[in-house]
Amino acid sequence: MSADRNTRSRAEHLLPPALRGRAVTGDTVTIPPRTGGSAGPAGRPGRSPAAQAVLLLLAAGTLAASTVAAVRVGTAEVGWSDLSRVLGAHLGLDVDPLSPLLDSLIWDLRLPRVLMAALVGASLAVCGVVLQAVTRNALADPYLLGVSSGASAGAVTVVVLGVGASTLGVTGGALAGALLSFGLLLALLRRTGLDSARIVLTGVVVGQLFTALTSLVLMASADADTTRAVTHWLLGSIAPARWNTVAVCAIVTPLGLVAAWLCSHALDGLAFGADTAASLGIGVRHTRTLLLVVTAALTAVAVASVGAIGFVGLIVPHGVRFLVGPLHRVLLPYAALAGAVFLVWTDALARVAFAPREVPVGVITALLGVPLFLLVLRRRGEL
Numbered sequence: 001m002s003a004d005r006n007t008r009s010r011a012e013h014l015l016p017p018a019l020r021g022r023a024v025t026g027d028t029v030t031i032p033p034r035t036g037g038s039a040g041p042a043g044r045p046g047r048s049p050a051a052q053a054v055l056l057l058l059a060a061g062t063l064a065a066s067t068v069a070a071v072r073v074g075t076a077e078v079g080w081s082d083l084s085r086v087l088g089a090h091l092g093l094d095v096d097p098l099s100p101l102l103d104s105l106i107w108d109l110r111l112p113r114v115l116m117a118a119l120v121g122a123s124l125a126v127c128g129v130v131l132q133a134v135t136r137n138a139l140a141d142p143y144l145l146g147v148s149s150g151a152s153a154g155a156v157t158v159v160v161l162g163v164g165a166s167t168l169g170v171t172g173g174a175l176a177g178a179l180l181s182f183g184l185l186l187a188l189l190r191r192t193g194l195d196s197a198r199i200v201l202t203g204v205v206v207g208q209l210f211t212a213l214t215s216l217v218l219m220a221s222a223d224a225d226t227t228r229a230v231t232h233w234l235l236g237s238i239a240p241a242r243w244n245t246v247a248v249c250a251i252v253t254p255l256g257l258v259a260a261w262l263c264s265h266a267l268d269g270l271a272f273g274a275d276t277a278a279s280l281g282i283g284v285r286h287t288r289t290l291l292l293v294v295t296a297a298l299t300a301v302a303v304a305s306v307g308a309i310g311f312v313g314l315i316v317p318h319g320v321r322f323l324v325g326p327l328h329r330v331l332l333p334y335a336a337l338a339g340a341v342f343l344v345w346t347d348a349l350a351r352v353a354f355a356p357r358e359v360p361v362g363v364i365t366a367l368l369g370v371p372l373f374l375l376v377l378r379r380r381g382e383l
Contacts, residue, residue: 063337074110075355114347120306122253125316127295127298128313130294135196143310144199144203149209150177152234152307152308153217154174175300178299189202249301265280265282265329306361311368314369316342318376320335322376
């Protein structure tokens with residue numbers, strides 16, 4: 001009896017505040033498989049709102065400093081005075097302009113690239129957090145739904161076959177492919193209860209279908225140069241980022257992040273299973289559909305803009321959850337900031353690691369992601 005009380009006490013400690021005080025039994029609340037460490041300082045309900053606000057401001061300041069510093073990183077040297085003069089000139093201030101070449105390097109290439117890295121990193125990290133809660137799968141990432149495979153198929157169709165090249169372009173083709181794959185996923189899940197297992201299995205099937213179509217198009221129609229260019233895009237590269245694509249991400253990403261954050265309470269419930277979420281008054285099917293649409297939109301825009309960049313949506317949620325705890329109202333903003341900082345510096349490393357040759361950032365995230373993920377598993381005692 002004493003052991004049972006101790007188990008119940010530990011289980012209740014793991015619950016978010018909305019679930020505490022409820023009966024913790026096998027019929028009412030099922031403790032999910034561990035998807036992170038215990039609640040850290042920022043994740044504890046006892047942490048005051050002022051302290052949480054200070055920590056969040058420090059994280060945001062780290063992102064701002066990283067963004068400014070990363071603009072200077074590259075094969076061509078950019079000084080602090082050069083950066084300030086370019087920003088001042090484009091903001092209409094009375095400063096001495098730089099040479100057109102250096103001005104274009106900073107304003108047209110470096111700055112949109114760094115901003116795109118921050119936006120995409122935030123999107124992928126938040127998508128990973130949401131999908132790990134919705135599917136109760138610790139290995140869920142933004143590409144679980146097959147959206148990235150659909151985007152790749154759309155981009156390859158435009159590049160190799162020229163379908164819609166004049167009107168869509170590579171980004172438009174990738175976005176169309178991503179939306180098509182997600183539409184197929186929803187059609188296949190229409191008559192189901194949108195339970196976790198069906199979402200995972202159907203997403204894998206849709207992803208494999210579009211991966212096969214991509215390979216078929218490349219093998220049947222592409223020459224060596226086209227295949228090399230497409231492969232570089234498929235590995236994920238932020239080099240093509242320009243202000244127009246940054247503007248699209250700057251609109252979609254904050255909207256998606258706010259939508260996910262407003263569902264924090266629902267995500268806490270879903271992380272403990274559909275029965276627990278329903279007992280809290282959450283409309284499980286409608287909430288899951290909404291969250292799938294949000295993650296699909298964020299992933300589609302990110303992949304259409306920069307290609308498929310792996311591991312960001314997998315390792316960042318686990319690492320941040322280990323530090324701040326499992327409560328999604330805290331986890332989501334920290335994950336967004338951490339994902340942004342991680343991808344900003346990963347892209348900076350991709351620019352200089354093998355200079356003058358540039359490596360696709362997806363390769364660097366994979367090389368860094370594997371040992372980091374193993375470290376997180378080791379710290380959690382699961383390895």
